[in-house]
Amino acid sequence: MKSFLSAALVSAVLAFAPLSVTSASEHEVAVNINTADVEELDKYLDGIGKSKAQAIVDYRAEHGAFESADALTDVKGIGNAIVEKNRDRITL
Template identity: 85%
Template sequence: MKSFLSAAFVAVVLAFAPINFVSATEHEVAVNINTADAEELDKYLDGIGKSKAQAIVDFRAENGAFESVDSLSDVKGIGSAIVEKNRDRITL
């Protein structure tokens, strides 16, 4: 009986537990710099505010898709330090 009550208790606890035990933080989200809008770039990339995020979107509209993560530094105001800080979360 004791085992049954223990199992029932665990089942009830798990039934009411959040489905996603570990949620992704903003620093774990991969951002595709060829498709992300300014809001996503601002939210998920360190050192990128609203104006730099919009500059990325504008640069992409004028010049086409980025061919590499390093080519992000071609955007005015985005240096290699920002690229390196975000390299692990930038995708193409």
């Protein structure tokens, strides 16, 4: 009985392991907000959809490179909560 339970537990862990690895690695991607395109911003930053990603790219084109992650709040529709949620992934 112990062997069966052990085998079942190992099978369950292995069955879900690829899902957790994929999810974790996607959230560990660093995004350079000064070079990322719309697709990268949309895919890797939480709370950033296509329209906000486009706003970031447009703002960058008009005003130049961001000097800090906090400067993203200058983009319409992006507040401190979004910056904080993504701070570990944002690079310059």
